[in-house]
Amino acid sequence: MVKALSASTQSTLRCLAFAASSLALAAAGALPASGQTAPEAKDMVLVGFEALQARSAYQPTIHQQGGRWIAYIGHHGGTEEVPKPLNPLTGALEFNGTSILDVTDPHNPKYLTHIPGEEGLAEAGGAQMVRVCDGKALPKGDPSAVYMLRTFGNTAHEIWNTADPAKPVLVTRLDGLKGTHKNWWECDTGIAYLVSGVPGWRVDRMTEVYDLSDPAKPVKIRDFGLPGQEPGGAGRAPTRLHGPISTGPKGNRVYFAYGTNEGGILQIVDRGKLLAGPKEPTEANLLYPQVGRLDMSPLTGAHTTFPVLGMPIAEFAKDKVGKVRNFVVVTNEQIKNECQEPRQFVWFVDVTVEQHPASVATWGVPEASGDFCNRGGRFGTHASNESMTDVYYGRLMFFSHFNAGVRAVDIRDPYHPTEVAYYVPAITKNTDKRCIRLDNGAERCKTAIQTNNVEVDDRGYIYAVDRANTGLHILELTGDARKIANLPH
DSSP states (O other): OOOOOOOOHHHHHHHHHHHHHHHHHHHTTOOOOOTTTOEEEEEEEEEEEGGGGGGEEEEEEEEEEETEEEEEEEEEEEEESOSSSSEEEEEEEOOOEEEEEOOOOOOEEEEEEOOBBBBSSSSGEEEEEEEEEEEETTTTSSOOEEEEEEEETTTTTEEEEOOSSSSSSEEEEEEESSSSSOOOOOOOOOEEEEEEEOOSSSSSSSEEEOOSSSSSOOOEEEEEOOOTTTOOOOOOOOEEEEEEEEOOOHHHHEEEEETSSSOOOOEEEHHHHHHHOOOSSHHHHHHTTTEEEEOTTTTTOOSEEEEEEEEEEETTTTOOOSSEEEEEEEEEOOGGGGGGGOOOOOOEOOHHHHHHHHEEEEEEGGGGGGGGGGGGSSSSEEEEOOOOTTTTTTTEEEEEEEEOOOEEOSSSTSSSSEEEEEEEOOOOOTOOEEEEEEEOOEEEEEEEEOOEEEEEEEOEEEEEETTSSSEEEEEOOOHHHHHHHOOOO
């Protein structure tokens, strides 16, 4: 019989594993040279690392397929200095696109392939957004296929068959979708909410709803946005869309985020009415599926709207009404470097009464805890994880915080969210500089970690990618933070 390891022994082993990983990364040139910052952590350790060919990374999506765990990483476009980084697998210079990795062994991620994206710099190029559905899950998909939906810069959306993730095959291309950004794809129905910019609309980002249940034969359902964004709308158009999250036919809600860093809006939409209701983009028709709406301060935005539903609140356990509540966690995106704009953070919005959403708490990293305004680059929140895995749902959420790394927050009491763990990666030789223009016209640049987006998988691993070309960090919780999660044995 094998005896279970004590908690102290397990903690020691994790520390040793972290030290070994750090030494291995240093040997590979992944850790910074002498004089540069080292990783900073509390109850979160580095498990594995991949440099991602020194490409600026946006969205990680982790998918289990064929007994393997595959990471799909969407990239921003290149930089003026390096518009086309080298792909060592092909020996060619390739515009930033989509990286596909095997992370079955998270300690040793294996780079499988890179699919080039659109020519262009930063968000004007690349292929930053990626979603994945199994063909056997889609109503009309090929059961042997695995479908990857990605943006193609600001020109199109593409669907690839990645059943062999090392040899992707293009299935179809949706041309003319401009202003593309953070989309959502329901694998059980095939309905996709694609961020786009339709000619005539008064904003460059709104929603085109598609039926992608047969990825080879896309069918457009409708255009959608906030009243006032439609062609011919009156008054000042509301701020542009950033992205939606749907609960599918069972939850029958779609949560839309508008604004990123200013004039933020959370919109709650009846999914059934959105899909089956009148489709002509008039003010009345756009209002028809709306259930609730929260207009936020002009100083803050809405980058990610993550529903956390059916939360039992311990403090209200003896109350006759309201002991179980519904929330949407709204994460803002910091845009400017070195604290040159209002601080962006996380809002916990009670949507138990959907017609009257109410913010009940906010959370963000205190600047003084790391002198973050002086570190360079952006400091403030960006996005939350979007997986609703039982490992973390209703317990912990993970937020990318740019130069403050990844932060784990205990959300079991949404009225009092509490940070319990964090990991700020070390800069590497690939980490890019970030600049600001001073009052005298001079430019000041600093090299800084810019943790961009974060995701988790059903095993409990945390995946963080860096906007400043540093790469992919695979992490896990330790200590007291780990005890909160519903981790598999």
